[in-house]
Amino acid sequence: MNNSKQFFLFLILIFVVFTGYSQKEITGQVFDHQNEKLSGATVLISKDSVSSILAYAISDVDGKFKIAVETDRDSLFLKVSYLGFETFKKTIGNEAQALNVKLSPSSQSLKEVLVKSEIIQQRGDTLSFSVAAFKGKNDRVIADVLKKLPGIDIRPNGQIYYKNEPIQNYYIEGLNLLEGRYSLANNNLSVEAVSKVEILENHQPVKVLDSLEFSERSSINIKLKKDVTLSGTATAGMGAAPLLWKTNVTPMIFTKKRQAIVTYQSNNTGNDVSGEIRNFSIKHSGSEFDIDKTDWLSIQNVSEPPFRAERWLDNNIHLGSLNILQHIKEDLDLKLNISYLNDYQQQDGSTQTRYFTPTDTIDVIENTNNAIFVSKLEGQLTFENNADKNYLKNQLEFNGFWNANRGFIDRPDAQIKQQLDNPFFGIKNDLRLLRTLGKQLITFDSNTGFTATNQDLLVQPGQFEAIFNDGDPYGEIRQLVSSKKIYTDNSAGFTKALGKFTLSPKFGFSIQNQQLDTDIFLENGEEVLDSDFKNRNQFVESSVYFKNAVSFESKDETWNLSLSTPLEFKSFRLEDENFEEQRGLDRLVFEPYFYVKKKLSAFWDANASAGLSYDFGKLQQLYYGFLLNGYRNLNRYNAPISEETQQNYSGGLNYRNPLKQLFLDASYSYNFTENNLLYSSNIGENGRTILEAVARDNSFDNHSFSAGGSKYFRKLKTTFKLNTSYNLLKRQQLLNNTMAEVKTRSFTLRGSVDAEISSWLIANYSGTSSTYTSGFGERDFQQIETQQHMIDLYFYPKENQYLSVSGEYYENSLSENGDNYFVNLGYQFTFSKPKMDLNINWQNILNTDAFTKAYNNQYYYVQSSYRLRPSQVLATLKFTF
Known part of the structure; x- marks a missing residue:
């Protein structure tokens, strides 16, 4: 790998300095060629003929309009359109004024679809x-x-x-x-x-x-x-086959000074309410460390079906969450978010795995029955001062898991028990400070955290007999893992505007110290003393960096550019008490990134980016001694510290027209990656896999394309959405000591329609079609095609009640039983006082008891059959207030 590779990006653009804004009100009246007043004419104001819309209005019954405009431009661009008339275009001064606009008849149809009421409004961005x-x-x-x-x-x-x-x-x-x-x-x-x-x-x-x-x-x-809103939901439900319950109490209050959402939810109907507290936050730059749980060990699971959990999840879940925001004073907030989740799940199914190697195929058949226990407590205390001249945000976060899994596998040649205890604790504090000092902005970031886990996997009978017991069967094998990590990243810098350019240099350092201790024990507590099966690792990663970013926004806001040029010195040290050899790596890396966005017109914009990045080995890919990750997976990485260089290029085109309620987008990305390590998988006849790292330069590339669009048809009261994606990946792989180029291709098409067909019928449809192909070189060894289609019909015999019928179809080309059908029936009656819904739902009328799924993954494919929930009836009473 060429670690000295450099990546240069160049930026030249100069524009006028930003000045203050003032608001102007433009009024007027629209007439036709016979001086008749035109109601429903669309009036647009923009900076020029290609810029985005600053404001718009629809003329009233008297043809009058009024628009408030806030911009520093000396002139504005006025555009008035009406169906059957030529579009009126004129450059006007940026001042308060009254206008009379006369439209002439057009012999050609207009390109615009005019909106008669403001279902979508646009003001600036x-x-x-x-x-x-x-x-x-x-x-x-x-x-x-x-x-x-x-x-x-x-x-x-x-x-x-x-x-x-x-x-x-x-x-x-x-x-x-x-x-x-x-x-x-x-x-x-x-x-x-x-x-x-x-x-x-x-x-x-x-x-x-x-x-x-x-x-x-x-x-x-x-x-x-x-201004003061009390809202939320309260749901209570009971059902049968088996005895079912469902509870959801979620009151909310929103005022100018305080917001609060409290919830308690519980059910055994298959509704996975853990998704209610899933965190989708996008971290700001410099907040890379997180306290997400790392699973070193796992039990063998059945692949989950690709549809909603109510169809297959056998659960008993309880969720409590408290979320409070206190608006202390202007721009100053204090927030508390805390939740506890307790869940017990049962999984029952079978799996057939077929491994493809350059010389052979290997089949593994497993019938699995698992019990999953989840106990999770997480919280976050946030203090935020988001003012015009200063910013302070301090976030203290903690995360605790007390999970345990039990599994039983029935194979043609053996019966295997698995038991995993998987606790975890993490805490971190993230501080971000921005303060004005003179004509620049001083910035400071600090992110410090700690995590710890002690994991214990017990497998009975013992596995890998040839390695651990001279080929003879033995009673059990136990893998113990203890891991701790402490991390801190601190930086300081400033941000300064120079005309339309903004400079943001930053200096900082980070240190991460991670420990990993692993041991393997056999039956009767016999410890495996061989150093090849122990780890006593201490991994220290430190860096000193200078990160500089330059951004530019043109005065007319049609160009946005940014260039970051971070320079970082990274040092890695790995020590293991069991091995005399130590691993170390020092690298000075330059990771530039360039982004540009151009507004092509009021509705079109384009963007492009290019970047170079480096990724170095984490402790999960650095330990010398073997680790039993799962009952048939034995891994180690007795090789140099991994180095990965990535070149990333992307481009996109977007169209969004709120007047036509039409949104379109398309994007392409290319990624080229070079590595110094190649991973070797040796797969035995029973599927037992030994994974090791081999020092060998290699590369892979990945092409991705996606496009989509959505449109709302107002007269039909219908929303139509369509998305497609294509991905091509090529990479090298060592399989049973034979080099192979693994190639995968995937194509996916997704669409949905939400339509209010009439006052008595509403229809919703969603569907997905996908093709996944994998192979070696120019030879494809497997292709899988899947189809998913869902339709819901709601019939309203009266305004306050409906009858629903829904159907689902799933097809898989590789499955022996590839077609799966589901039919559901529901009835809902709405009481007016108090406002509540009584819903009776009959799920899985056909009593489909198993779902068969097949999927590819580079050099193997898996066909799994998951035991589903039986046909059941649930009655719920729901208040929405």
Whole structure:
């Protein structure tokens, strides 16, 4: 690998210095060629003919309009359009004025689709969606409406995407109460309490950076109808086959000074409420250390089906969460987020795994029955002062797990018990400070944390007999792992504006000390003393860095550019008491990154990026001694510290037209990676795998393409969404001591339709089609095609009740029983006083008891059959207030 490779990116652009804003009000009236007043004409104001829209209005019944404009431009561009007339375009002065606009008839159809009411408003970089315009009869919480909005996509895990990118923050009345755990509000905030959903494009959450550093990310802000809002949900349900229960009590209060969301949820119906507290936060630069749990050991699990958990999850879950925000004074907030999760799950199924090597195929058949115990406590205390001239955010976070797993595997040649105790504790403090000093902004960041885990895996009978017991069977093998990590990263710098340029140099250092102790014991407590099966590692990673960033925004806001040029000296030291050899590595790395965004017109924009990055070995890929990761996986990495160099290139094109309610996007990315280590997998006849690292230079490349679009048809009250993606990956792999180039290709097409067909019928459809192909070199050894289709029909015989029928179809080309069908039936009656829903739902009418899934992964494929929940009936009473 060439570690001295350099990457140069060049930036030259000069523009005029930023000046202050003042607001002007432009009024006027629109007439046709016969001096008749035109109602519903669209009036747009922008900086010029290609810039984004600053503001717009719709003429009233008298043809009148009024627009407030805030910009420093001397002139503005006015555009007035109406169906059947030529578009009026004129450059006007940036001053308060009254205009009379006369439109001439057009012999050609207009390109614009005109909006007769403001279901979507645009003001600068903010899009406002009217909730009332998109709300359907069976929508109860804000998530029901969000999934219909064009440009917005809610993924199966609950994460929200806008224009195919994850949102940065989720605000309620401008306050970030949940700090990334926004599913709790999304799934429980009553839609009746919300007036608008705002998309904050190019959103900079730190006020003091707003005019200094542009952001390409977007956030969501939920606007409520009242200054004081009491909302939430309360649900109670009972059912049978077996005895079922469901409880959800989630009260909320939102005022100018305080916000609070409290919840208790419990069920055994398969609803995985742990997703309510999943954290989707996007960390700021310099906050790389996290206290996420590391699983060194695991038991063999059955692959989960690719549909909602209510169909397959056999659970008994309890969740409690308290979230409070106190607005102490202007720009100063104190937040507490704490939650506890307790869950017991049972998994029952079978798996057939086929390994493909350049010389042979190996089959493994396993029938699995697992019991999973999850106990998790997490909390976060946040103090934030987000003012115009200063910023301070201190976040103290802790995380504790007390997990235990039990498993039983029935194979044709053996019966195997697994037992795993997997506790974990982590705590960290993240401080960020920005303060104005003269004409520059002083910045300081500090991130310090500690984690610890002690994991214990017991397998009966013992495995890898040839290695541990001279080929003879033996009773049990136990793997113990103890790992601790302490980390600190501290930096200081400043941010200064020079005209339209912003400079942000930063100096800092980081130190991470990680310890790993592992031991293997056989039956009767016999310790394996061979140093090849022990680890006493201490791994120290330290760095000193200078990171400089330059950003530019043109005066007309059509160009945004940024260039970061970090220079970092990294040092790695690994010591193991069991081995005399020590590993060390010192590298001076330069990791430039360049990003550019160009507004092509009011509706089109394009972006491109290029970057060079380095990644060095973590302790998870550095230990000398063998580690029994799972009952048939024995791993070690007795090789030099890994070094990986990545070149990343990407480009994208976006179109968003709020007047037509049309959003389109397309992107392409290419990644080329060079490594100094190659990983060798030796797979035995029974699927037991020994993974080792080999010092050998290699490379792989990855091509990715995605495109998507969404459109709201107002007359049809229908939202249509379509997305597609393609990925091509090539990499080298050592399989049973034979070199092979593994190639994978995947293609996915996703679509959905939400339609209110008539006053008595609502239909929702979603579907996914995918193809995954893998092979060696030019030879494909496996291709798998999958189809997923879901349709929901809601029939309204009366305004306050509906009958629902839903069907699901899943097809898998590799499965012996590849077709799976599900049918569900529901009835809901809505009481007006008090406002509540009585719902009776019959799930899995066909009593489909197993689902067969197959998937590829580079050099093997897995066909698994998962035991599903039986046919069941559940009655719930739900209040949404």
